Amino acid sequence: MAEVFSSSSSTPASRSSSPPNESSWLVPKPQIDQTDQARESGPRYRQWLSEIWLLTKAAIPVILAYTLQNSLQTISVLIVGRLSPEALATAAFSYMFAMATGWLVALGGTTALDTLASTSFTGSQDKHDLGVLLQRGIVVLTVFYAVIAVVWGFSEPLFRALGQEDFICVQSSRFLCILIPGGLGYVWFECMKKYLQAQEIYRPGTYVLLITSPLNALLNWLLIHKVGIGLYGAPIATGISYWVSFLLLVAYAKFVRGHECWGGLAPRRAVAHLWPFTRLALLGFVHVGTEWWAFEIVALAAGRLGTIPLAAQSVIMTADQIINTIPFGLGVAASARIGNLLGAQKPREAARAAHCAAVLSAVLGAVVLTILISTKDVFGRIFNDDERVVRLVGEVIPFVALFQIADGLNGSCGGVLRGMGRQWVGALVNLVSYYGGALPMGIYLAFHGWGLKGLWFGNCVALYLVGILEWIIVGLSRWDKETKRALDRLHAGGMGGPDDVGVGEISARGQV
Incomplete structure (x- = not known):
């Protein structure tokens, strides 16, 4: 991802009156200040209505995105269900277990980015801190997910201990093993969404899923029924859909909007101050x-x-x-x-x-x-x-x-x-x-x-x-x-100002 977000386009003028560089300061944020000043200038009820409307506009694409994300698994279960009742039960149980374990890394673990990335966007003096937080999130949550992947890999005895039927124990364990690579794509996709949402960019997740949701249905149908893989075509199709979603979101950030806060790979900063x-x-x-x-x-x-x-x-x-x-x-x-x-x-x-x-x-x-x-x-x-x-x-x-x-x-x-x-x-x-x-x-x-x-x-x-x-x-x-x-x-995470930037990272940012 070293050059993924690099772009020849400059930071919008609304952010700064001078060209951006490696230590461009983000405080104050002109567009946020102007918006909030306008909101403060009216009667109190208008201030509340304005804030509610802002939250509504931000929430609608997020709600649609999560609805479409849920549809990926729902469609997969429905298509698998045409094979047999046992296949339906296996797929439903496997996705339920994935949601209660691996997907929590994506939807629960990334709340750290909800906190830190959004604060960094308006509070950090170095705009590229947000890109470092994205890399830190990917590193930390990949480690979290690796722990879950080990559990999935040895889930058969766990399912037997839970008293599940024999076919569930065997088939669901294999189903989850095949889903492991795709689940990592889900985690990285959520990290990318948080990176963009911190910049008040909410719609790309919906745009991407409007593409990958029908793609997921097509892949499930092809792999399960046409290619003949059967039950295990479902985790392959779902995993491909998650990785395509991640890559499309990266492409959006590079070519459309969101690249301003990416300063290139900064591995030393990403793995520092992890706690x-x-x-x-x-x-x-x-x-x-x-x-x-x-x-x-x-x-x-x-x-x-x-x-x-x-x-x-x-x-x-x-x-x-x-x-x-x-x-x-x-x-x-x-x-x-x-x-x-x-x-x-x-x-x-x-x-x-x-x-x-x-x-x-x-x-x-x-x-x-x-x-x-x-x-x-x-x-x-x-x-x-x-x-x-x-x-x-x-x-x-x-x-x-x-x-x-x-x-x-x-x-x-x-x-x-x-x-x-x-x-x-x-x-x-x-x-x-x-x-x-x-x-x-x-x-x-x-x-x-x-x-x-x-x-x-x-x-x-x-x-x-x-x-x-x-x-x-x-x-x-x-x-x-x-x-x-x-x-x-x-500051505890090594963010907040240009003094935190290391020599190696300055060199990397010089490539942008």
Whole structure:
């Protein structure tokens, strides 16, 4: 990637009145200052509306991108399902396990970039610090993923210990081994998205996935059914799709927009000061993982309730994964916005953006709630024709609908906390809310007369606890201190000014 982002085009004039060089300063950011000055000049309600609109514009392409990402696996499972019920079960189980382990590196570990990259873009005196953070993220998260890959490689005895059927243990273990190279492409793709989002560039992920989503469907069909590879064509096709997504995003950054913050390979800086980044990545992994693992526990518990509850649970979980892209996407946009404002030393604007994100998430959650409640009696027919499944889905959907506002608060306030570098707070709140009370209560209710409704009632309680607690924590934050901590984090990672640039890296940047 030494020359991947190099370009003959100069930095836009809006950033600086003089030509950019190896130590171009980014403070102040003219375009951000002008935008915020305009936002501050009007009445207070207009300031809030302007911030909400900005977050909406940023969140929409992110939400679409995550929806399309989820579709890659969904399409793969649907195409595999035509082979046999066993192949369908293997693919679904394998992707579920991949999501609960490897994909957490991509979606949880990269929250360190949510924090540091967005702050660097507005707070660092050297614009190329952002490119170094991208390289650091790739290094650290590749090591994380290597650990997961070892688990995948020896997953057969693990699956046997979990009591899975013999064909699942054998075939799913091989499925995951074949998926290992492609999973790394997923991790690098997420790193590239965060690099661009830190620069307030949100749309390329959607553009890229609009290309690779149909490509993924075509590759799955060809490899599984036409070439004759069968079940194991699915991880090959999905892996190719992830790598193509990454390469297309790199091409966008090189030829369209985003290359200004790339200063060439800086290996010595990338592998220096690793602990601050690694700590945030680990906490982000736990923050996102504690919620995902809770839902997987619910899925395992539903399997012990019988065939009909398990079928209804599959319908509800599929729908919830799609719906969850809304609060998760808004949280990503909020992370980048908060990090940008903290790096630019704007505590008041950061506080307002945090509360605007919470308000927007509550409004969107109310819209989803209304749709789910109004369609609860027919919702299950989208996925299944069995009247017993449709009826049970209709009984459980009200609980799913009720936590949409709380899930929105969880997504937005969790994103704000990540932008503040407080992933540990979100992880702690999740651990206490889910595992300290809601999960045990939900499982108890499920096996004492409530059935599947009990499990989802527990989730509902957990999400309200998480959402309300995180909003209170955000509301009590000392934003003036958070701006100082944001720059302290950059300095702890060897970022923040031209004095941090090494001789070797200056030479490398001279090639740009």
